[in-house]
Amino acid sequence: MKRIFLALLALLVIMTSDANAVIISPTAGTASSTFSGDFDIGNTFDQSGLATGFTSGVTDFDTYLAGNPQHTFVAADNEWFTASGVLSATINYDLGAVFNIDRMAFWNDEFSGVGAIEVLLSTDNVSFTSVASGLSPTNWGGNVTSYGADVFGLNGTHAARWVRLNVSQCPQPAPLGQFCGFGEVAFSTADVPEPATLALLGLAVAGIGARRRAGV
Ligand SMILES: [Ca+2]
Ligand SMILES: [Ca+2]
Numbered sequence: 577m578k579r580i581f582l583a584l585l586a587l588l589v590i591m592t593s594d595a596n597a598v599i600i601s602p603t604a605g606t607a608s609s610t611f612s613g614d615f616d617i618g619n620t621f622d623q624s625g626l627a628t629g630f631t632s633g634v635t636d637f638d639t640y641l642a643g644n645p646q647h648t649f650v651a652a653d654n655e656w657f658t659a660s661g662v663l664s665a666t667i668n669y670d671l672g673a674v675f676n677i678d679r680m681a682f683w684n685d686e687f688s689g690v691g692a693i694e695v696l697l698s699t700d701n702v703s704f705t706s707v708a709s710g711l712s713p714t715n716w717g718g719n720v721t722s723y724g725a726d727v728f729g730l731n732g733t734h735a736a737r738w739v740r741l742n743v744s745q746c747p748q749p750a751p752l753g754q755f756c757g758f759g760e761v762a763f764s765t766a767d768v769p770e771p772a773t774l775a776l777l778g779l780a781v782a783g784i785g786a787r788r789r790a791g792v
Contacts, residue, residue: 597637597764599630599681602669602739609658609665611755617656617667620761625654626683627722630762637679637764646722647683647759655685657757664744665756671737671763674699678733679764681725686716688753691745693728697736704740707731713758715748723759739763 607617623629625648630640648654658665671677677697684690694709713726746756 597678597766598633599635599637599640599762600671600675600677600765601632601762603672604670605667607656607658607665607667609662609756611657611659614652615655615657615757619654620656620667620758621669623760625650625759632762637681637762641681641725641727644724646724649686649721649723651685651687651757655757655759657685657688657753657755658746659755661754663746663754663756664742665746667741667743669739669741669761670701671739674735674737675763675765675767676733676735677739677763677765678730680728680730681760681762681764682711682713682728683723683725683759683761684713684716685757685759686720686723687718688747688751688755688757689713689715690743690756690758691715691748692743694742694744695728695730696740696742697730697734698738698740699735701738704738705734707734709742715750717750718752725760725762727764733766 601623602621605617605621610616627646627648628643651657680695682693690713693711693713694706695711696704696706698704707730708728711728714723716723743756747753
C-alpha cells in the first residue's frame with residue numbers, strides 16, 4: 577500500500593509540475609529590416625534593457641510577469657527598429673528546441689511601437705501555422721522612461737521551435753517615429769520542470785526505491 581501511495585505521490589508531483597510555466601527566450605533571430613547594428617533583433621531576446629532579469633528555462637513565467645518587469649526606453653543596444661519608413665516587418669526566432677508554448681510576453685517600444693502582431697509557429701522551419709493575429713500591444717504614447725510587457729495567449733498550447741512574428745501598423749496611432757520597434761519578447765512553456773519540483777520528484781522516487789529495497 578505504501579508503495580502505491582508513493583507512486584501516486586510521484587504522479588501527483590509530475591502532474592503539478594505541468595501547472596508551472598517557465599519563461600524562455602529565443603536563442604537566435606532575424607528580422608526583415610533593421611535600422612542599424614545598434615538596433616538589431618538580438619536586442620529583443622538578450623534581456624538588454626530589462627530592469628530585472630530572469631533565467632531562461634528556469635524562472636517561473638507567471639511570478640516574473642507579476643512583478644511587472646520594466647524595459648528601458650533607451651533604444652541603442654536595448655531595442656530593435658526597422659529602417660526609417662519601413663512600417664511592417666517579419667521576424668523569425670529560433671527557440672533552440674521544440675517547446676510546448678502557450679503565451680508570449682511582448683515589451684512594445686514606447687516611441688514607435690508596433691500596432692498589430694501575427695504569431696506563426698513551426699516545428700521544422702518550413703511549414704508555419706498562424707495561431708494568433710491582430711494582437712494589439714500597449715501604445716505607450718512616448719511619455720514613459722520604461723515600459724512593461726503585454727502577455728498574449730496563443731489560443732492553446734502548441735509545439736514549436738521556430739516563431740515568426742509579422743508586425744504591422746507601425747507606428748501606433750500617436751506616431752512619434754516612422755519605424756517598427758520593440759524591446760523584448762519571451763514565451764511561456766510548461767515543458768521545463770522547476771528545480772524545486774525536480775527535487776520533490778527525486779525524493780519521491782528515492783522513497784519508492786528505499787521501500788522496495790526494504791521489502792515493504
Ligand atoms: Ca531588450
Ligand atoms: Ca524606446
